[in-house]
Amino acid sequence: MKKLLIILIALTAFISCKSEPQKEQVKKGEIAALKPISDEVLESAVIYEANIRQYSPEGTFNKFTEDIPVLKELGVKIIWLMPINPISEIKRKATGDLFTSEIEDVELRKKYLGSYYSVSDYKAINPEFGTKEDFDNLVKEAHKNGIYVIVDWVPNHTGWDHPWITAHPDFYTQNEKGEIIDPINPDTGESWGWTDTADLNYDNKEMRKEMISDLKYWVENYNIDGYRMDVAHKVPVDFFETAVDELKKIKPIFMLAEAEQPDLLHKAFDMHYGWEAHHIFNEIANGKKDVSAFDEYVTRNDSILEKDDINMNFITNHDENSWNGTLLERMPNKKEVFTALIYLMKGMPLIYSGQEYDLSHRLKFFEKDEIPKEKGAYFDLLKKLGALKNNNTALNGGKNAASYIRIQTSDDKSILAFSREKNGQKVTFIANLSNKNLEFTLDKIGESVEFFTNEKVNFSKEKMNTLKAWDYKIYIY
Known part of the structure; x- marks a missing residue:
């Protein structure tokens, strides 16, 4: 009888366990899968543009993958990989308007690797960088570190030895003679100069289907988290809307448009380039504009963009x-204040490969080069700003961004002052965007703590404040 009772109890427990939903067990040493990218992630994200060719002496996925924990130190939550696909051999760019085929010296010809944006196969990997297995490991390592990966895609044109050139010439734009042509500037009727590429014809529905199929390939097979779309403003908006609908059937994704075109953000993209702000920063740094240009930009954006539209803020990119x-050429001794500004203003800040190491030379575009790898004061600045962006809701810059309130000063053409606030947290940014040391009053009262020094400061409307040329302060509450 006792044995029968034990058997019944065991059987009841077994049935009970079978009837309850089983929790997924993570084995010792394994890391739980990263949750799909979400609007919440975008609020506090820093995005990093990875130039694999130039990132290391080896120029490979594997060497970049080794440094993913370093990017995590900088608060990076999204890695944007420049194009990973093989580069066309036909009409491969060397220098200026010269193709590699026009260089007689064989050894000299070898050093020119062509443009990343002349793709010969959308479903293959550039052998410069490694293998598909290496790429897969990169994505997995990023995910283990809580970082998402998006891939740079070139939808407007392909290289001249892409399989579609011979198999589907109707996929391309052709002239009156039936010849495939490179992309044309519609305003002038002349070539953009991208002569190493062939212009795709978006009137062809079959081409659109093939393009979407190739986009799905990397999401389905390598679990990437979205795309950065090259020259997105040259591709029909309705194509992107269809493509994104299809991709989101697989998993939630993040889409970045290389454009400043609000209608792309309605259904297809999450974020676009803040090109106008970038140009304003350069002009202020060179004395051609003052703070009023930035104020006008912010006001104009509020009227043009919808609440859930995101700007990518940057001071450099490839x-x-x-x-x-x-940065040394365009804003000498001023990059720190504009760096802080792209983290403090609405939107998502971008770091470009080498920027974190204070890159001071122009990276070669068609041949091998490399970035420095020595951490210094600028790396530490990005690290501190990244932590602030990640952890303070007052800097939320995504689809539910923190408020932006301009603070009036006695010199609004030289002094930029504003506050951001959300969920009870508040941050104030004050900067002198001029070549002169200034004294000024500020329409601000109360006690604050300076972010870098932890010094307490009491503000009043009558108090005279001072800032050196191109200096700035960040105050938290």
Whole structure:
């Protein structure tokens, strides 16, 4: 009888366990899968643009993967990988308007690797960087560190040896002679100069289907978290809306548009480039504009953008560094104040490969180069700003951004002062965006703590404040 009772109790317990939902067990040593990207993540995110070719002497996925924990130190939550696909051999760019095929010296020809944006196969990996297995390990390592990965995609054009060129010439824009052409500037009717690429024809529905199929491939097979779309303003908005609908059937994704075009944000994209702000920063740094230009920009954005639209804020990226100049060239001895501003204003701040190590040279675009790797004061600044962005809701800059309130000063053309506030947390930014040391009053009262020094400061409307040229303060409550 006693044995029968024990058997019944055991059987009852077994049935009970079977009837309850089983919790997923994580084995010892394993890390639970990263939750899909969400609006909550975007609020406090820092995005990092990874130039794999130039990131290390090896220029490989594996060497970059080793440094993912370093990016975590900087508060990075999203890695944007520049194009990972193989580069076309036909019409491969060397320098200026020269193709590698026009270089007679074989050894000299080898050093020119072409543009990342001349893709020969959307479903393959650039052998410069490694293998698909290496790429898969990169994504997994990022996810283990709580970081999402998006891939740079080139939807407007392909390289000249892409399989579609011969298999589907109707996928491309053609001239009156039936010849495939490179992308044309509609305003001038002339080439953009992207002669190493062939322009895709978005009137062709079959091409659109193939493009979407290739986009799905990397989400389904390598668990990437979205895309940065190159020259998104040159591709029909309705294509992106259809493509994103299809991708979101697989998993939640994050979409960044290389554009400043609000209608792209209605259904397709989460974030676009803050190009106008970037140009304003350069002009203020060079004395061509003052703070009023930034104030007008903020006001205009409030009227143009919807509440859940996100700006990507930056002071450099791959195009700016290689073609328009380094931070040392464009804003000498001023980069710190503009760096702080892109973290404090609404939106998401960008770090470009090498920026964290105070990169001071223009990275070569068509050949091998590399970034410095010595941590210094600027790395520490990005680390502190990243922690503030990640942890203080007053700097939320996503689809439910913290408020932005301009604080009036006695010199609003030179002094930029504003507060951000959300969920009881508040941050104030005050900067002197001029070449002169200034004294000024501030329409602000009460006690604050300076973020970097932890010094307590009492503000009043009558108090005279001082800031050196291009200096700034961050106050927290």
